[in-house]
Amino acid sequence: MDRRRFLVGTAAIVVVPLGSASATPEAMAEAIRKVVGDSAVTESRVTLDLPPLIENGNTVPLVVSVESPMTVADHVKAIHVFNEKNPQPNVFSARLSARNGRAAIGTRIKLGDSQKIVAIAETSDGRFWSASADVIVTLAACLEEST
Amino acid sequence: MANVLVNAPKTAKRGSVVEIKALIMHPMETGFRPGTMGKIIPRNIIERFTATWNGTEIFDMEMSPAIAANPFVSFFAVASESGTVGLRWTGDEGFVVEERVVIAVE
Numbered sequence: 001m002d003r004r005r006f007l008v009g010t011a012a013i014v015v016v017p018l019g020s021a022s023a024t025p026e027a028m029a030e031a032i033r034k035v036v037g038d039s040a041v042t043e044s045r046v047t048l049d050l051p052p053l054i055e056n057g058n059t060v061p062l063v064v065s066v067e068s069p070m071t072v073a074d075h076v077k078a079i080h081v082f083n084e085k086n087p088q089p090n091v092f093s094a095r096l097s098a099r100n101g102r103a104a105i106g107t108r109i110k111l112g113d114s115q116k117i118v119a120i121a122e123t124s125d126g127r128f129w130s131a132s133a134d135v136i137v138t139l140a141a142c143l144e145e146s147t
Numbered sequence: 148m149a150n151v152l153v154n155a156p157k158t159a160k161r162g163s164v165v166e167i168k169a170l171i172m173h174p175m176e177t178g179f180r181p182g183t184m185g186k187i188i189p190r191n192i193i194e195r196f197t198a199t200w201n202g203t204e205i206f207d208m209e210m211s212p213a214i215a216a217n218p219f220v221s222f223f224a225v226a227s228e229s230g231t232v233g234l235r236w237t238g239d240e241g242f243v244v245e246e247r248v249v250i251a252v253e
């Protein structure tokens with residue numbers, strides 16, 4: 001075996017993903033499918049605001065807002081947020097109506113690992129819109145009881 | 148029992164959009180963490196947060212263990228008429244807390 005072939009071979013071995021006990025991107029896709037069904041999701045109109053670098057995964061401020069006139073004829077019906085690597089893929093699901101005037105929700109969430117967060121909005125015409133954000137978490141949400 | 152902090156304007160112009168912020172003290176125990184004895188601490192979270200304006204539901208949010216401890220939620224509402232905003236949190240172990248704020252619309 002020549003040197004070049006040896007190097008290519010080792011590179012192929014090294015790239016093996018490590019499994020973990022948390023939710024996976026597939027679990028998130030499954031959770032999204034439950035909400036969206038077979039409808040297409042357009043990556044537009046939704047803004048997902050959270051810090052790109054998170055020092056403490058226990059409380060991460062997050063704001064989801066959707067561009068919408070919020071009238072009876074055209075408003076945002078629901079906002080869902082999903083994550084990839086917490087134990088469960090769902091974060092929250094909120095129902096809105098024209099009575100909200102503005103489609104924006106702020107809250108604080110826990111993140112167990114660096115991952116991708118996805119927000120999906122459903123408008124009154126039955127269409128789905130999304131936004132996603134990749135975040136880096138330095139200190140994960142605690143997994144053990146503090147003493 | 149539970150400590151609640153609500154931030155909403157006392158007065159608002161008719162038809163304007165007001166922001167309502169609510170914070171409640173709650174551990175939001177995920178049910179995935181082992182305690183000091185190695186046993187999993189049972190899940191204890193707030194599952195649902197709803198808001199009503201004079202009795203009509205205006206906001207409904209389903210929470211998961213991924214919501215941080217002492218859940219904070221902010222949302223918007225159209226100030227249609229003077230009235231009471233009712234906030235209600237329900238969750239595991241029979242957790243129910245209600246809070247109301249009065250907004251005068253002129």
